[in-house]
Each structure stands twice: as C-alpha cells, then as structure tokens.
Amino acid sequence: MCSEFTVVTKIKPGHADALREDLATLASGSDDAEARAALRQISTLHDARHVIFDNGTRHLFASVFDGSWDTYIDDFGKTAIGGRFDKVFSHTEGVPRHHPIRR
Template sequence: MREDLAALTSGSSREGSRAALRQIGTLHDARHVIFDNDTRFMFASVFDGSWDTYIDDFAHMVIGANFDKIFSHSVGFPGVADPGVKDWFVAHQAPAGAFVSSYPDLTVQQIWKDHRVDDAFQEVLDTPEFRAMLDNPANAKLVATPAFQKLLEEASA
C-alpha cells in the first residue's frame, strides 16, 4: 500500500490524479494514513454534497482505478464500482469526533473560481492602466466607495 500511495502522489500519476479530482470537482482534501504497525488504514476526506454522490463519482470516473488500487489492500474491498461498495464502506467506517473548517460555506468550485478571479485581478492591479484609472477624476466616485476601498485593501493584504 505504501508503494501504491507513493506512486499515486508522484510524477505524472500525481498530475493525473489532480486532473481526475478536478473532474469530480467536489473533493477539498483527502488523507491516507497507515498505522498500528502497518495493520490498519484510514482514509479521511472532505467533500461537497452527499456521501452517496461522492462515492458514485469515484465509481464512474477515471480516479476510480486509483481508489480501487489503494483500497484493494483492505480485506474484502469489493471494488468502487461494485453495487455493494457503499455497504462495505459503512461497515468499515469509524465515526468522526469533530470537524472544523476555515471555510465551511465554500464549495470546491467556489474556491477555484475565487482563485481564478484573484489571479485575474492581481494581473489588472499590476498594470499602468489600472493606476491611471485610479487617478482619473472621472472615476473618483467609484474609487471612493467603501466597496472599492475594501477591494483595494483586500488586494494589498
């Protein structure tokens, strides 16, 4: 399992996994932990939407092969596309103690959009045209609004 996890997170496999995760578009993060002298395995993930949809996404997309490869090391794992896989997961899950998130109301899609908007805005901020627009008296009312001032403050933070 350690070899399979290492292969999954290195080189071209890593890029393929990232592309597959973008295709799913709901997974914030996932952790694989091997413990108890390599006799136990924990997979923990944070995702948007329902658990059923999340598992179905893995079953129907390219990343399902990765899921199968890792979980094949678990006793009795039927395969992510098997109709009984959800029952298998439920039978082998442990209840979570607590969950805390810095951004509980943001989906993966919203976070990606925020990054794209920020990248575009940062490009605009670095142009002489933007500086000229700020100094143009015709834009003084817009520049003086609290919303625009907040935008400038956030951009410089």
C-alpha cells in the same frame, strides 16, 4: 453542506510495503495526467488523506466533501480515481471493489 467520510481497514498480512508504494504513487500523481484530470473533475472533494498505522497493520482513509454522499461517490466512479482506489484497497480486507459507472 460539508460532510466527512472515514474508513479504517485491516491491511492484509505482508501488504504494508506495497500499500505504501501505491499510496506514494497516488500522492505524487505528477506523471499521471489522467489522475490529475480526474481529480479536477471531482468538484465535491475538499480534502483526502491516507494513513498507515498500528505498525503497518491498519489503514485509514478520510475525506471531506460537499453535497450528498451519492454525488461524492458518483464523482469518483465516473473518473479514473475509482480504479486507483481499487489498487490501494486491494491491500486491505473487507472493502468492496469499485464498479465504474457507465453512462
């Protein structure tokens, strides 16, 4: 089963450029072995994208994944990607922080 997840948030005033920088760093990932390894561990993920729109005032995150919502979220929580998302979403309003899963 394939599912989609989309969230649209308001970017905090003055944070659009910092968000763009963090997204560029996240997208390049070439110098971050931990992030590359984490993405390989998230076997449920098909596609993910970030979009800044409305003149830098809103942010969209959309992804396509296999299986259940719980498995998808757990996969992110077990890896370094959860912390990367905290950094990205720290520039937006209304998104709860990531809490790493301890096993």
